[in-house]
Amino acid sequence: MNIAVVTDSNSGISEREAKEWGIYILPMPIIIEDDIYFEGKNITKELFYNSLISGKNVSTSQPSPGNVVNLWESILNDGYDEIVYIPMSSGLSSSCHTALSLALEYKGRVEVVDNHRISVTQKHSVMEAVSLSRNNYSAFDIKRILEKNAYESSIYIAVDTLEYLKKGGRVTPAGAAVGSVLNIKPVLTIQGGKLDAFSVTRGMNKCKKKMIEAIKDDINLRFGDPSTLRIKIGAAGSFLDDEMAVKWKNEVSAAFDNIQVTYDPLAFSIGCHVGPNAIGIGVSKVVCNI
CATH class of the missing domain: 3.40.50.10440 (Dihydroxyacetone kinase; domain 1)
Structure with a gap:
């Protein structure tokens, strides 16, 4: 066939x-005000995130x-x-x-x-x-x-600002204001297709450590014997600075030196909710490798 x-x-x-x-x-499809764009075709990350930052109406569609x-x-x-x-x-x-x-x-x-x-x-x-x-x-x-094998995977995302979670109704305005003052950074997770809260830390460096620790726990506690597993790990982010993306990938690679780590930008459908400069990491147990 x-x-x-x-x-x-x-x-x-x-x-x-x-x-x-x-x-x-x-x-x-990506909708900015009344204009329709198509991800990967005629819209850049700069246009997408600058539109978010400037307060334009930005949404994604099926x-x-x-x-x-x-x-x-x-x-x-x-x-x-x-x-x-x-x-x-x-x-x-x-x-x-x-x-x-x-x-x-x-x-x-x-x-x-x-x-x-x-x-x-x-x-x-x-x-x-x-x-x-x-x-x-x-x-x-x-x-x-x-x-x-659908649920043999996890994604963790840390946001740099609570502004976009507030817009989406996931954080109250008062909570966002307090979080900004205290430098609180929530870590979100996607398990089985739903975006939920995972933990709260202070500062992005602690978020990174928390997410890497969570991935290691998934591998060791959820997926079975690590010595017999086929694992894929992907770093991700909504970085506006490419150097920050390289730095994050290198940090993840250093934490998992026996597994090849890739890097990809976060999809705009996630970027709408987390905003620019969010960091992510995902892991999957796979049957076979390409």
């Missing part, structure tokens, strides 16, 4: 990586059903037998449920994977799907494997 792997831009996969792995990416179907049709018309589509978690957007409904018309030729991930852990799922397809797994079997 000739199987195409498709995901959306919430995975953080670059165009270069998409070409290298032979996958397709559906760009997510892809239109027409855009989803048009991409699937073009792929199938290119000679692929089946499609594995890995959208962002159903717990964070309705785009997955929309895709599941659309896929019913394709009678098994399009399998939509709801494995409750986003950002670096969603990327890990895509990489697994590519590897499985190269090993002659069907689209249905790839969906089954990815959904079975």
Whole structure:
């Protein structure tokens, strides 16, 4: 079977990586005031975060059903037998449920994977799907494997400012004001597709230590025997300064010197809630490596 792997831009996969792995990416719509952009196509991180900072109305949206179907049709018309589509978690957007409904018309030729991930852990799922397809797994079997292991992953995010959590109603104005005065930095987590509070620390350096400690606990306490595991770790961030991104990746690499660490920008759908200069880290237990 000739199987195409498709995901959306919430995975953080670059165009270069998409070409290298032979996958397709559906760009997510970004709305700034009345203008619509598409992540990874015609909007830069500078435009996105500067719009947030300046107080413009910024939001993200799910892809239109027409855009989803048009991409699937073009792929199938290119000679692929089946499609594995890995959208962002159903717990964070309705785009997955929309895709599941659309896929019913394709009678098994399009399998939509709801494995409750986003950002670096969603990327890990895509990489697994590519590897499985190269090993002659069907689209249905790839969906089954990815959904079975959906919760074998974690993401932790620390925010530099409480302003955007306040805008989203996750922190009260009074709480944000007190937090700013005391230099309180919350650490958030995404487990199974929901963004929740994890811990509170004072200062970003303590946040970094807390997140790295949490990843080590996940590996040692949740995922089984570390000596037998296949683990992927991804550093992430909404940094405006590229040097800060390199520094964060190096810090994570130093903490996990036996595991290759990648770095990717946080998806804009997360960036809307956490703002600029947030830091993130994700871990996944994988079946096979690309």
